Amino acid sequence: MHVVILAEFAAATGGAEKVALESARGLADAGLAVTYIQAIPGAADPLLDHPGIRRIDLGLPDIWSLGAARAAAAGIWHATAARRLAAALAGLALRPDCIHLHQWTRALSPAIFPVLSEAGVPLIVTLHDYALACPNGVYYRFDRAEPCGLAPLSAACIAAPCDPRSRVHKLVRVARAAALRKVVGQATRRDPLHVVHVCDASRQRLGDLLGGYALTHHRVDNPVRLPEGPAAEPARGDAIAYVGRLTREKGADLVADAARRAGLAALFIGAGPLEAELRSRDGVEVIGWRSPAAVWATLRARARALAAPSRWYETGPLTVYEALAAGIPVVASDRSGAAEKVRQGRTGFVVAPEIEPLVAAFTALRDDAVADGLGREARRLFHAAPMSLDAHTAALCALYAGLAGSASGAMQHREAILQPQ
Known part of the structure; x- marks a missing residue:
């Protein structure tokens, strides 16, 4: 079997690319022929160094590197990408x-969907975010710091100043979303689009938002690269840890405030718009981005728990799953898809992304017996049903085989109809 994986980068600049890279390697290790097409030039992750993987670089610019007018035009419809x-x-x-698309908003644009439809093979799209429905991609009101409740591309949606950059950016994103709705609607009138959800919560939300398309829904967990080394000992940790981009929508400010009130330090691994603000607070340590190995060495030594109190409807943050695998309790937002993997009071806490519930959870974790008990149960339950690369690969192989078989049967049926009698 030959699978094309399409993403915008060949290095792990974010969760979507990380999943694409892991998938490519897992499929190649399983004996499939893989062609990895990257949109934007750049060094490739070593995961793609495999005899079963061929890499193609489309040489497209990141639209954010272009001038405002050119970026807007390319974002809406990038004919060169097509x-x-x-x-x-x-x-x-x-x-x-089959072709498996992981990301398209930074260079590829809606212009690629007619090309993918005309390829004549099943198209699978993993929904790492809400970009297939929502103009700003995350179904979140940045102007109000709360999840959105508007119908995408409704009059209220178009008028809402929800974009994190500006109203002009919102108008560009609206135009892109309108172009996307048109081409995907046309494509799915002929063949259904196969969408992969990475959590049950986003499947439910996106199922409602994407009602205008002919879709076939599938559910596949993201692969988790299990942290190497012994189990963590969270009772020895001195801080509530946060890993990722330092933004309000991901709740970085909530972690700092709640940890201080609970009498614990807050340790931030990452960077972002809130970095200077966080560094100015007492009891906060920001160490920037680190290699995966360094991240887990730090978490094992310092983390009493990992906090992921996202204000937006995050789909499947990998750090939550990796923390559970390492035996680190997790305090997750009840708006996050990752919350479905956290067992309330057994492996961590699922709370509203608000100060008081977070303070209560962090305060409970000051008890050594509670922290250690949650960590041991987190590791035990995760390893009883691991979200490993092998499990992810097996699920994809079964999906691809089923779709390829159905497509082959449909093609033979069409050819038989066209044969002269």
């Missing part, structure tokens, strides 16, 4: 059995 992708697919020595 042409280069069509040429790359046409030049494949082996016809793919």
